Amino acid sequence: MKGIVFTEFLEMVEKEFGYNMVDDIIEASDLPSNGVYTAIGTYEFNEMTQLLGNLSSKTKIEIPTLLNTYGKYLFHTFEKNYTAFFEKETDAFNFLESIENYIHVEVKKLYPDAQLPRFETKRISDNSLEMIYSSERKMSDFAEGLIFKTLVYYKTEGDIKKEFLEEDGSVVKFTITKR
Ligand code: HEM
Known part of the structure; x- marks a missing residue:
């Protein structure tokens, strides 16, 4: 890490x-x-x-609460240190979709030893995005904090629904719906 x-x-x-x-x-x-x-x-x-x-x-x-809070905290660090990633996208869903295919790819180029999660994203409708998180580090609560702050950053009102696809928390489905 x-x-x-x-x-x-x-x-x-x-x-x-x-x-x-x-x-x-x-x-x-x-x-x-x-x-x-x-x-x-x-x-x-x-x-x-x-x-x-x-x-x-x-x-x-509880650990999940601490991880969620930490995700929200780290978002501000990313916002300060990696401004270009945020300026490139104008919409919360486009930004979230860009993590797997662009942001984390660039992170891996900078730090080849970074251990990153995998995200599979799918648009369910104009106002709903599905995001499946997979990682043996089981940090979906941390991801949730980051997703929450992404919505705030792009001034998007929305709800984040979370569902465990693996009991141990290594695969988790998020459904993000704009209000
Ligand atoms: C500019 C934006 C972002 C940058 C620069 C970035 C970069 C990073 C870096 C450096 C790590 C640590 C890797 C390691 O410790 O080896 C990481 C981990 C992680 N990132 Fe990102 N990230 C960004 C946005 C996001 C967002 C918005 C999400 C949420 C959807 C996310 C989800 C995660 C998660 C959950 C981890 C923890 C590792 C794991 O679960 O396996 N990242 N990211």
Whole structure:
């Protein structure tokens, strides 16, 4: 998992819960990196699982909620650092469709070791888009936070429906409907 995902995560934890919490969750985890991350480095996904698990037990906030909040938080980082991807599209659905065939493709060129999910998208109607998420990292709640902020960014009122296609959360169908 890319370092930017860790550096931004710890920044969010510091803003929401204070620096002591950052220290506490790093201390409580067994991290090969010792909790020292650089944005361009690559670290084991297991480190994120541990940090999230410890944040959840210390704050009593469930992991899905934390991941959703983190998706919303990271959206702003993407918006700042990758402006061109957003300016290229003028509509939320076009943007969401461009993740699999363009945005994440470019990300992979920049960082060949990035571990990205797969998205299969299908237009159900003019105002409805289906998006099937697949990833062994099971971060659909994180995806949901990003999708939510995409709608806000493109000033689109809409609903996001979520359905597990695999019980373990590795394949999840989103149906996004404009109101
Ligand atoms: C400009 C926009 C975007 C950029 C630059 C971007 C880039 C990235 C990067 C760098 C990672 C980390 C890969 C790693 O740790 O190895 C990632 C992961 C991820 N991205 Fe994107 N992304 C963008 C938009 C989105 C959006 C809108 C969604 C939601 C539909 C999305 C869904 C995900 C998910 C769910 C992951 C976590 C990995 C997984 O589930 O397997 N991304 N993305």
